[in-house]
Amino acid sequence: MSKHAPIGGPLVTRTTVIAAVLVAISVVLLGVRFLYGLGAVANINNGYPWGIWVVYDVVISTGLACGGYAMALLVYILNKGKYHPLVRPALLASMFGYSLGGFSVIFDLGRYWNFWHIMTPGFANPNSVMFEVALCVACYCMVLWIEFSPAFAEKWAGPELKQKLNKVLFVFIALGCLLPTMHQSSLGSLLIVFGQLIHPLWQTKMLPLLFLLSALAMGFSIVIFEATLVTSAYKRPSEAKILGFVTRYIVVLMSAYLVIRWGDIIIEGKLPLVFSSGGLSFMFLLETALFALPIILMGPKANRNNERLQFIAALAMLVGGGLYRIDAYLVSYGRAGWHYFPSVGELLMTLGIIAVEILAYIVFVKKLPVLHPVSKMGEPRIVERATAAATTK
Amino acid sequence: MSINRRDFLKGAAAGGAAVATCAAVATSPAEARENKELPPKAVGLLYDSTLCIGCKSCVVACRQANDTHPEFNTADPLWDTPLDLSGYTLNVIKLYAEGTADHKDQEENGFAFIKKSCMHCVDPSCVSVCPVTAMQKDPETGIVSHDPSACIGCRYCVASCPFGVPRFQYDTPTPRIQKCQMCKHRQAVGQIPACAEVCPTGATLFGPVTALREETERRHALTPGQPNLFPRKTVDNLADGHEKPAAHYQPSTYGLTEMGGTQMMLLSGVSYQKLGYPVLGPDSNASASESIQHTLYKGMVAPVAVLAGLMYAAHKHTKHDGRDED
Numbered sequence: 001m002s003k004h005a006p007i008g009g010p011l012v013t014r015t016t017v018i019a020a021v022l023v024a025i026s027v028v029l030l031g032v033r034f035l036y037g038l039g040a041v042a043n044i045n046n047g048y049p050w051g052i053w054v055v056y057d058v059v060i061s062t063g064l065a066c067g068g069y070a071m072a073l074l075v076y077i078l079n080k081g082k083y084h085p086l087v088r089p090a091l092l093a094s095m096f097g098y099s100l101g102g103f104s105v106i107f108d109l110g111r112y113w114n115f116w117h118i119m120t121p122g123f124a125n126p127n128s129v130m131f132e133v134a135l136c137v138a139c140y141c142m143v144l145w146i147e148f149s150p151a152f153a154e155k156w157a158g159p160e161l162k163q164k165l166n167k168v169l170f171v172f173i174a175l176g177c178l179l180p181t182m183h184q185s186s187l188g189s190l191l192i193v194f195g196q197l198i199h200p201l202w203q204t205k206m207l208p209l210l211f212l213l214s215a216l217a218m219g220f221s222i223v224i225f226e227a228t229l230v231t232s233a234y235k236r237p238s239e240a241k242i243l244g245f246v247t248r249y250i251v252v253l254m255s256a257y258l259v260i261r262w263g264d265i266i267i268e269g270k271l272p273l274v275f276s277s278g279g280l281s282f283m284f285l286l287e288t289a290l291f292a293l294p295i296i297l298m299g300p301k302a303n304r305n306n307e308r309l310q311f312i313a314a315l316a317m318l319v320g321g322g323l324y325r326i327d328a329y330l331v332s333y334g335r336a337g338w339h340y341f342p343s344v345g346e347l348l349m350t351l352g353i354i355a356v357e358i359l360a361y362i363v364f365v366k367k368l369p370v371l372h373p374v375s376k377m378g379e380p381r382i383v384e385r386a387t388a389a390a391t392t393k
Numbered sequence: 394m395s396i397n398r399r400d401f402l403k404g405a406a407a408g409g410a411a412v413a414t415c416a417a418v419a420t421s422p423a424e425a426r427e428n429k430e431l432p433p434k435a436v437g438l439l440y441d442s443t444l445c446i447g448c449k450s451c452v453v454a455c456r457q458a459n460d461t462h463p464e465f466n467t468a469d470p471l472w473d474t475p476l477d478l479s480g481y482t483l484n485v486i487k488l489y490a491e492g493t494a495d496h497k498d499q500e501e502n503g504f505a506f507i508k509k510s511c512m513h514c515v516d517p518s519c520v521s522v523c524p525v526t527a528m529q530k531d532p533e534t535g536i537v538s539h540d541p542s543a544c545i546g547c548r549y550c551v552a553s554c555p556f557g558v559p560r561f562q563y564d565t566p567t568p569r570i571q572k573c574q575m576c577k578h579r580q581a582v583g584q585i586p587a588c589a590e591v592c593p594t595g596a597t598l599f600g601p602v603t604a605l606r607e608e609t610e611r612r613h614a615l616t617p618g619q620p621n622l623f624p625r626k627t628v629d630n631l632a633d634g635h636e637k638p639a640a641h642y643q644p645s646t647y648g649l650t651e652m653g654g655t656q657m658m659l660l661s662g663v664s665y666q667k668l669g670y671p672v673l674g675p676d677s678n679a680s681a682s683e684s685i686q687h688t689l690y691k692g693m694v695a696p697v698a699v700l701a702g703l704m705y706a707a708h709k710h711t712k713h714d715g716r717d718e719d
Contacts, residue, residue: 038568042563044563046479046551046560076706076711079709079710110547110569112546114545115545125526126690127679129522134524169711170707173703173711174700174707175703177707193522193553193679194553195555196673197553
């Protein structure tokens with residue numbers, strides 16, 4: 001028996017129909033892109049060769065898909081067994097986020113038919129940060145499907161396969177913690193070579209560390225965000241108590257982030273730029289405000305179990321993490337005489353990819369053992385045992 | 394909720410290790426990857442804005458040599474009018490004009506021409522960032538070239554070039570990156586780059602980088618207004634040279650130190666920034682990027698060590714799974 005169970009229910013609902021329509025629009029746009037070139041759909045140009053298809057679909061969406069990484073670190077590495085009910089739904093969201101992020105790169109690659117070169121000795125360039133990101137993301141996608149495979153095994157195979165899986169799963173859990181550490185930091189390192197093309201408030205050698213810390217905090221936040229939504233959408237009992245514990249990690253991570261970001265700016269003598277950079281000053285301070293919000297809201301113990309404040313804190317973190325990435329990659333980047341703002345088609349494509357993720361998530365939680373079942377008492381069965389060892393099923 | 398001491402120490406150790414690694418990267422000059430050196434037989438171009446008359450012969454010759462089509466930006470397609478480098482234009486002459494634009498090579502009320510084409514950096518960002526080695530720097534000549542058959546079209550080279558040189562074709566389902574390759578196909582058969590070949594005033598010269606650097610020093614030493622013999626086509630070709638009074642040059646040669654040096658260099662009477670070339674420090678962006686990558690991933694020692702620790706922890710915390718079915 002598993003602690004997880006499908007929640008059942010109809011697949012055709014208002015949410016799934018809207019998502020399906022968005023997916024259909026994206027398919028048409030993709031057709032245009034592949035027939036007439038990237039410029040036929042996207043506003044990217046030679047001054048801004050990367051648009052939101054790179055920055056949202058890959059950089060931000062893998063950040064948002066760090067839930068599985070963050071929870072795996074917590075449960076399997078730091079041995080916090082009580083968070084176990086949160087692991088599998090988090091892994092599921094990560095699996096879709098990463099798989100789609102990795103897959104949608106194809107749409108943005110101009111010469112996609114050569115994509116396999118990036119993994120091929122003779123072509124691959126280890127000096128390139130993008131090579132490292134591509135390799136790590138591809139490997140991590142496979143690792144995520146394996147990490148999640150016990151759910152498939154429970155559904156379709158006998159206990160023998162699951163037992164065999166469990167014997168080797170620790171290797172993939174370890175890889176599932178190493179690979180995101182590598183590529184989430186590298187998504188920051190990618191920008192170092194841009195040098196003076198990026199505004200000094202964002203350009204720093206601390207980029208890898210800042211990207212890593214904020215990605216982890218986004219991972220914890222998406223777990224809170226999704227758990228709160230699932231609880232309300234499927235009328236499940238509140239998970240506020242366990243989520244309250246998760247918020248502590250966001251507070252610690254983002255405190256470290258803000259100390260490092262501001263410390264670096266002060267040490268490098270960039271402090272005047274914080275106030276003298278016009279619109280960029282505003283964006284920088286907005287990021288700081290969004291990152292400070294979860295610390296302010298979730299710092300006091302009294303607030304931690306407040307579902308609404310948890311949700312606001314998580315949302316602020318997710319928006320802040322997204323904004324930081326948009327600013328670093330697009331807003332603070334620039335060459336004289338060039339402009340970029342995403343086209344309607346570009347935005348619709350990105351919405352379509354998000355819709356695929358939501359659709360797949362709904363189908364999976366309804367049909368596969370992902371969520372912990374709700375007991376007769378109406379309380380979630382939070383397993384309050386000291387170690388994860390007894391609860392990894 | 395109480396944090397058990399052992400777990401706290403483990404967490405602190407893991408977090409501390411991550412911070413320490415990044416701090417080490419940011420502060421350890423010992424691991425820094427220095428700028429790359431000029432290749433032994435480096436060839437390059439010298440563009441002297443004060444000699445350029447804006448005839449754009451080089452733009453036409455570049456099209457012929459590299460088989461690119463004209464670009465039209467006027468109402469009637471009467472003239473080849475590229476506005477900038479593009480996915481179809483590898484070399485372009487632009488005009489700087491200020492005020493009344495009466496005097497050549499003068500910043501106020503003056504005008505000047507400027508060439509835009511690949512600078513052939515000594516330590517190019519595009520080569521460092523290309524994930525599939527489609528951008529390559531010739532170890533002998535230092536020519537930075539692009540191989541479309543390897544390219545995946547990720548445009549990291551377009552995004553990272555400090556000079557905005559590599560350009561992508563957004564209007565075709567089978568796009569390519571385009572950039573000047575110093576006519577390496579012509580050099581292979583003993584010819585010189587088309588732009589230098591056709592330049593009537595020697596504003597664009599081809600030659601070994603060391604000889605071009607000496608030539609820039611010679612021009613800096615000239616007395617403005619005094620007649621001087623300028624070579625044409627190649628830097629040593631004084632036999633075919635022409636006499637002209639020396640101009641007031643900017644005090645430095647652009648490309649001597651910028652980004653770790655470039656194999657195309659510029660001379661001008663007007664400041665390089667006014668002509669659209671950025672102020673750049675002496676350290677290449679590629680060295681900054683690779684220093685960090687090489688420190689983190691040197692011999693893959695750090696990732697393997699971290700993986701071993703993670704595997705130990707994950708195994709320990711999941712080992713009862715096989716029998717502890719519930």
